[in-house]
Amino acid sequence: MDDKTARISRDAPLRLDVALKLAFPAGKLTVKGLRKEIEKGRLEVELIANKHFTTLAAIERMRELCKFLRRTLGPVRFVLDVMSYRTAKVTRGSPTWNDS
Structure with a gap:
């Protein structure tokens, strides 16, 4: 985790594309892939103003569920x-x- 990621709270709401860049810096996952995990019920999201937000903590939980x-x-x-x-x-x- 770099300095920029370390300053962001694990519970701060992030747009899906921003959360992807922070949680998967190698870029091996896409927003479409996260949306599939939302459909499967593995990724917790908040829908605010018709936009999806998630947290780094939710992505960590999703990764545990994917194992x-x-x-x-x-x-x-x-x-x-x-x-x-x-x-x-x-x-x-x-x-x-x-x-x-």
Whole structure:
């Protein structure tokens, strides 16, 4: 994190393009990519005057939600749904969710 980013509060509302430049300085993500994460419910935003604002803290939480664990055991795969912390057993076709 450079000096400019260090002076900005983690909870300061930032436009999506500004937040991208600060959180992803290598430029590997786009505003369109952030909008997809908003649609998926992973990125918290505020809609003020019909403009999207987010915070660096919200981007950090989104990055945690985007991490997932996958363990392969032979022909059966177990996947952790990070949004609801459910596991799914996937053989062929759709996952079977274990709601325990």
